[in-house]
Every structure is written in C-alpha cells, then in structure tokens.
Amino acid sequence: MKRILVTGGLGYIGSHTVVALQKAGYEVLIIDNLSNTSIDVLQGITEITNIPPTFERLDLRVKNDVTSFFERYNNIDGIIHFAASKAVGESVENPLLYYENNVTTLIHLLQECKVHGISNFIFSSSCTVYGEPDSLPIDEEAPIKKAISPYGNTKQISEEIISDVCNVSNLNAIALRYFNPVGAHPSGLIGELPVGIPQNLVPYITQTAAGVRKELSIFGNDYPTPDGSCIRDYIHVVDLADAHVKAIERLIRAENSTKFRVFNVGTGMGKSVLEIVSAFERVTGETLNYKIVDRRPGDVVAVYADTKKANDELRWKAQHDIDAALASAWAWEKKVRGID
Ligand code: UD1
DSSP, X not given: OOXXXXXXXXXXXXXXXXXXXXXXXXXXXXXXXXXXXXXXXXXHHHHHHSXXXXXXXXXTTOHHHHHHHHHHSOOOXXXXXXXXXXXXXXXXXXXXXXXXIIIIHHXXXXXXXXXXXXXXXXXXXXXXXXXXXXXXXXOTTSOOOOOSSHHHHHHHHHHHHHHHHHHHSSOEEEEEEEOEEEOOOTTSSSOOOOXXXXXXXXXXXXXXXXXXXXXXXXXXXXXXXXXXXXXXXXXEHHHHHHHHHHHHHHHHTTOOSSSEEEEEESOSOOXXXXXXXXXXXXXXXXXXXXXXXXXXXXXXXXXXXXXXXXXXXXXXXXXXXXXXXXXXXXXXXXXXXXXX
C-alpha cells in the first residue's frame, strides 16, 4: 500500500482528497495545524471511508517539528501539499504572514523530501497565477502575470521554487492550478467550513439562504460580460479531489514527461455570478436575497480553463455539473445549520 502525506488534510479540498485517496487504496497521513478548520473533519472522513487516517497536529512553519515528523514516519511515497493560507484580502494586509505560511512551509517540506529521498510532490496552485487572461479558455502555456496580491504571489513563487528543485534533484512534481472549487461530499459529512464571514461566492450564497447572512452582495454588474457580472470556472470539489489521485498515480508510475508539470483543473465552462445565483435558486427552490454593489478590487473579469492537458495527460475530466455542485453545497450548509 502506497503511503501519501497530505498537508492541510483537514481543510476543504484536503479532506475531500483524503477520502478519494483512501477509496483508491492509499494509506494517508495527515498534517494540519487546525488554523482554518476543525478536528471534527477527521471524524467526517472516517465515517465516509471507515478508515481512520493517521493525524498529527503540526505547524509546518516550525522546522524542528517538521524534521521530527519525517524521522518518525518513513517510507512516504508522495506528498500532496495543501496547507496554506488563501484569503486574498488578508494577504494584502499581512504579507509576511502569507510568505511565511505559504513559502517557508513549502521550503521545509522540500528540504525533508531531499533528506528522505521523497520524489513525488503535488502542489496546490491556482488559476490566480494567470491574472487577467489575454484569451479564453486559458491554457497552461498562457503567460504568468504579475500577481495582484501577496497570496497570488506565493503561488507563483512556490511553482518556481518547486521547478528549480526538480531541476537539480530527484523530485518529480505536479502543480494543479485550481479554478473555483465549490460543493461538498455527497455523504454530507464533509464540506466547506469558512471561519468568519465567507470571502468566496458559494459559501456566501448558502449562508445567505440559511439565514446566517442578510443578503449576498454581487460585486459589479457592469463588466464586459453578457450579463455584466464576472465569469469563473466552478469545479466540484469531488472532481478536484479526484484530479489529485490521478496526479499522484501519474507520479508514482513515473509517467511525467518532464520533472515538473502544471495542469489546469477546471470544468472548461465559464459561469457568471448571476448565473450561479439563478442556478442555486432553481436547484434548491430557495429565493436568495441579493443586491448589486460596486466591483471588488482585484477581481478579474472572466477566467475559465482549457482542460485539454489534464484530460489527455492526467486522464481526468470533471464529472459533475454546477447544479450538482450547488445542490451538494446547500445540503452541507443545511446539515451544518441543522436545517431540515
Ligand atoms: C478568489 C481568489 C483566488 C483564490 C480563490 C480561493 C481573487 C482575484 N481570486 O477567487 O486567487 O484562489 O478565491 O480562495 O481574489 N463574488 C460576489 N459576492 C461575494 C463573493 C464573490 O459577487 O460575496 C463574486 C466575485 O466578484 C467573483 C466570483 O463571485 O466574480 C467568485 O468569487 P470568489 O468565490 O471570491 O473567487 P475568486 O475571486 O474567483
């Protein structure tokens, strides 16, 4: 049985990936510092798969703790590195926190890969590295634009660090550039649990429908898009999790054609904010309170993925549509809030 370390394995995407890995027959070790999630997620994972993953509460910024972890757990076949901070606005306010949380931790992990001969590494990247695209859909050859936020910059820098290390060591790595992950596990046992006021669209929608928020603010309806609202590529988190399994399999089978590969992980379909709102209302039968407000600084007009490379090389394709994703997000929100 191959042993995979998942950092940030109790987070939103991490937890769904742990489930997918266990179902595919991998042994999973989880590291998480619980800074943006709850220990209850471990229970949710175990209820879904009937396999309790090994868990250590650990902060990857603390080098000695990281070293000690790798001394205690050997024979790790691959690492999937999710642990990172992801709030764009917070990163502007506190850049050093973001560079420490997202870059220092990566360096600590890569140092351990070198010491222990771990050669398979998957990195959580983001379509944010593309900035405002010159053409759509966007493929992996598109230029990397200057990052608007320290958060975005940490993703760009991290990709470069990994690529440089691959050039001079036995490391083989894949960066998955996520588009907009949404939805929850169909079991209703794990999902997205934002701490505080949600920054992202779908949790804001579900919390508004649940009565936790008064109304959704739609950030702008005067963009150059058909209905004036921004366009994104919303990918079901279960599909996204599956892409990680495909990626780790590819590394373990040594199928990477170059030592560092990047793949877009999206559906290939762009949806506007207003389309998401009306799909949510149609799928759930709920009526959503919303108002149009000013544009949010830093938002790109439209971005959606060209997924051909992931389809062909990873042999991965999104299986769920936006309706399924929104229905699952709503089922999860209702469970969290105790709504029938
Ligand atoms: C953002 C980040 C991205 C990060 C991702 C995950 C930017 C430019 N991008 O993506 O780097 O990887 O979060 O955390 O910040 N919207 C509303 N009202 C809301 C919330 C969102 O209208 O209350 C709109 C936004 O303007 C946007 C769309 O919904 O058009 C999606 O927003 P969001 O879920 O925050 O994701 P991104 O901004 O695409």
